[in-house]
Amino acid sequence: MTLNLSNQFIEESPLSVAGITFYIQDILEEDYQLQQISVIGEVSSAKLNSGNLYFTLSEPDNSASIPCAIWRNTLKNIHHQPEKGEQIIVTGRISLYPPRGDYKLIVNTVSLAGEGIQNIRYLQLRSRLEKEGLFDQENKLTIPKFPKTIAVVTSDTAAAWGDIQRTIKQRYPLVKILLSPTFVQGEFAPLAIVEAIKKVELDGRAEVIILARGGGAVEDLSCFNDERVVRV
Incomplete structure (x- = not known):
């Protein structure tokens, strides 16, 4: 993905830490391509903290990695909880946490890589329809x-x-x-x-x-x- 910043206005005077951080946050979180993405990788670490699951997806040769999080309200609906050493496919959105200046992939679906793309599409569809309220009890x-x-x-x-x-x-x-x-x-x-x-x-x-x-x-x-x- 290539970002064209030629039309963006950046002051010549030094930016504050908050200024540059929020600027980067806007770029990441307003890019629609990063708000519903699927990523495949190997779980190199995973731990629960306060009901949330934090894990890292890495390339097999450790040439790149991305931190991930599943919030507890989502985790209870996840059919397979990521474990270290597994090859998985996740879907989610990129989010930046300004106090630490780091970004994460906020995950909403998880499947083993061997389950294939058809299952990923099914999980994405179900998640989207659930958000629409299609399965809510009052609509039945x-x-x-x-x-x-x-x-x-x-x-x-x-x-x-x-x-x-x-x-x-x-x-x-x-x-x-x-x-x-x-x-x-x-x-x-x-x-x-x-x-x-x-x-x-x-x-x-x-x-x-x-x-x-x-x-x-x-x-x-x-x-x-x-x-x-x-x-x-």
């Missing part, structure tokens, strides 16, 4: 205890469709079951799922929607994590 609809009609959004050739019909008929035979068929795997699946759910909403009879498929590998289930599906 109440599921009726005894619905009269249930719509199932799945493939009409999937084993899951047969399993759902049998289970519902055994446990709650009075309910009416509707099928809104869709793809549940592949690049066209997210849009197809969205359209299938919208058809159920337009029909208006179903009080509950079941979106399902019969299991599979992580990559097979990725369509259910698509932002278009989450928002529908």
Whole structure:
């Protein structure tokens, strides 16, 4: 990244320590590229202090390192806590602490490097949607205890469709079951799922929607994590 400071005004007289520190802070914290970045590195040190986790990410040959921090309110939602010697991928933002004049990467997600970029994208999406309040309890609809009609959004050739019909008929035979068929795997699946759910909403009879498929590998289930599906 190249910064063009030709248009910035810097006084010829000496700057105060606070002046130059806050100037550097503005450059770092106002650069949007540094406010949501992913970094891969090896954890060379890690320690807890007052509920916050402080650690250092380094190059394997120790040619460069960056201090990192996970605040305690974020740490409780981190699925994997960094440990010394691990190769990890983190996402976060750059922040400068003026009293010491040092900068840190403030981390909000962590994953082992072997988990791949797909998991990083999933964690970034989940974090962004959580900040929007999409998963807040007050935004969730109440599921009726005894619905009269249930719509199932799945493939009409999937084993899951047969399993759902049998289970519902055994446990709650009075309910009416509707099928809104869709793809549940592949690049066209997210849009197809969205359209299938919208058809159920337009029909208006179903009080509950079941979106399902019969299991599979992580990559097979990725369509259910698509932002278009989450928002529908």
